[in-house]
Amino acid sequence: MKISVIGCGYLGAVHAACMADFGHEVVGVDVDPEKVSKLAAGIPSFHEPGLEPLLRKGVDGGDLTFTTDKSALSQARVHFIAVGTPQRGGSYAADLSYVWSAVDDILTHARPQPDGPLVIVGKSTVPVGTAQAIAERIAEAGLDAVVVWNPEFLREGLAVQDTLTPDRVVYGLPDDHAAGDTARSALDEVYAPILEAGIPRLLVNYPTAELVKVAANSFLATKISFINSMAELCDATGADVSRLAEAIGHDDRIGPKFLQAGIGFGGGCLPKDIRAFMARAGELGVDQSLTFLREVDSINMRRRDHAVELASTMAGGRLVGVKVAVLGLTFKPDSDDVRDSPALDIAGRLWGRGANVVATDPAGAEAVRALRPDLQIVDTADEALDGADLVMLLTAWKEYVAIDPAHAKSLVATPRVIDGRNVLDPQRWTDSGWEYRGMGRRSGPSA
Numbered sequence: 001m002k003i004s005v006i007g008c009g010y011l012g013a014v015h016a017a018c019m020a021d022f023g024h025e026v027v028g029v030d031v032d033p034e035k036v037s038k039l040a041a042g043i044p045s046f047h048e049p050g051l052e053p054l055l056r057k058g059v060d061g062g063d064l065t066f067t068t069d070k071s072a073l074s075q076a077r078v079h080f081i082a083v084g085t086p087q088r089g090g091s092y093a094a095d096l097s098y099v100w101s102a103v104d105d106i107l108t109h110a111r112p113q114p115d116g117p118l119v120i121v122g123k124s125t126v127p128v129g130t131a132q133a134i135a136e137r138i139a140e141a142g143l144d145a146v147v148v149w150n151p152e153f154l155r156e157g158l159a160v161q162d163t164l165t166p167d168r169v170v171y172g173l174p175d176d177h178a179a180g181d182t183a184r185s186a187l188d189e190v191y192a193p194i195l196e197a198g199i200p201r202l203l204v205n206y207p208t209a210e211l212v213k214v215a216a217n218s219f220l221a222t223k224i225s226f227i228n229s230m231a232e233l234c235d236a237t238g239a240d241v242s243r244l245a246e247a248i249g250h251d252d253r254i255g256p257k258f259l260q261a262g263i264g265f266g267g268g269c270l271p272k273d274i275r276a277f278m279a280r281a282g283e284l285g286v287d288q289s290l291t292f293l294r295e296v297d298s299i300n301m302r303r304r305d306h307a308v309e310l311a312s313t314m315a316g317g318r319l320v321g322v323k324v325a326v327l328g329l330t331f332k333p334d335s336d337d338v339r340d341s342p343a344l345d346i347a348g349r350l351w352g353r354g355a356n357v358v359a360t361d362p363a364g365a366e367a368v369r370a371l372r373p374d375l376q377i378v379d380t381a382d383e384a385l386d387g388a389d390l391v392m393l394l395t396a397w398k399e400y401v402a403i404d405p406a407h408a409k410s411l412v413a414t415p416r417v418i419d420g421r422n423v424l425d426p427q428r429w430t431d432s433g434w435e436y437r438g439m440g441r442r443s444g445p446s447a
């Protein structure tokens with residue numbers, strides 16, 4: 001199958017490489033020449049485990065190309081829209097300008113193909129109603145093409161695995177049966193290896209497919225804020241949220257995943273997706289249905305306030321001149337993404353309160369240096385710890401979780417640690433002479 005992927009960010013670059021791995025002929029199209037030249041050389045433009053070998057294989061084998069030249073769209077039968085839908089400035093709503101410009105590019109450059117009708121596949125996360133609006137625009141312009149909505153559920157750091165072996169695939173099909181059959185059989189061909197592996201495929205209509213994605217992200221965000229609200233209760237009562245999560249997680253209706261209390265969720269998806277969902281519900285006149293997401297959002301933001309206040313309390317009531325070692329800046333480990341990162345936000349707030357912040361991160365340092373040149377970034381945890389009055393672990397990178405408390409104690413000025421992700425062993429750190437504080441967690445024995 002000849003495929004184009006419009007937008008080569010996290011989603012598009014991974015999708016293009018995986019589709020080439022499935023044996024298709026793929027061209028990735030993006031407006032950013034720097035990104036395109038890296039990808040065309042088989043080099044990922046961001047940190048994503050497992051992506052580089054896949055890119056190199058596709059590029060070297062000639063099945064995978066990247067270009068800024070939109071006329072390349074004329075060669076493909078299936079066009080994937082994989083552009084970003086960031087939060088619109090001054091509003092909660094999603095900015096769809098990149099989606100509409102991808103549609104315009106398809107209208108300008110796509111050409112009929114000998115092996116069947118054109119199929120336009122939306123993968124970007126969009127407000128419900130967008131697929132129908134795109135289908136109408138395509139029909140008005142007279143392009144003979146079917147639109148199908150096929151949301152992605154990939155997690156950064158696991159994006160390749162999530163694309164090659166997803167939990168499920170969802171096809172949002174048009175109401176017209178013939179058009180729906182065309183779209184379904186084209187996507188079945190594209191995803192043949194996934195379907196042969198028995199991965200569930202759900203056929204739904206456009207609005208259901210669009211809602212599946214935001215509903216899934218809203219549920220995940222709610223789960224995290226739920227356990228973070230329990231962390232607040234634990235702090236107020238002397239209970240331990242990690243043990244509480246473990247205990248409720250044994251109930252398989254609840255499950256143990258996504259119950260890690262800490263400084264909350266961030267990144268390029270969950271925060272902006274729940275906000276765009278609330279904005280869309282307002283437009284549809286059903287804003288009450290999602291008012292709980294406001295609470296999810298505010299519990300999440302409160303975690304950051306709490307971490308800063310805890311730092312101030314542990315430092316004796318003020319942060320001016322206090323040397324704080326910040327371990328981790330990305331929104332989660334195994335990613336170089338600092339978009340809406342709770343860790344970076346907290347580091348910035350500490351700096352704003354007069355702390356002498358010395359931060360480090362295995363993958364996010366470069367992005368932070370560009371965004372926040374005022375923050376001091378060092379290369380190693382040892383450098384950050386050197387002479388620190390307070391240590392804050394804010395992203396659960398393996399190497400930080402594995403830090404030996406005795407070694408760390410030999411480097412710092414005062415052994416005080418805030419475990420912003422509840423990943424350190426409180427007993428071990430306390431036994432090594434540290435004042436340990438987690439998020440809703442006891443510092444001593446919890447039973």
Ligand code: UDX
Pocket residue numbers: 152153154155156157217220224257258259260261262263264265266267268269270331332
């Ligand atoms: C998320 C969804 O998981 C994915 O399905 C969707 O396609 C895109 O958005 P991602 O943004 O890569 O993926 O990150 P995810 O692994 O979901 O983590 C989101 C945030 O929640 C991170 O900041 C993480 O640290 C935090 N988190 C996660 C918690 O605070 N506690 C948890 O238990 C789990």
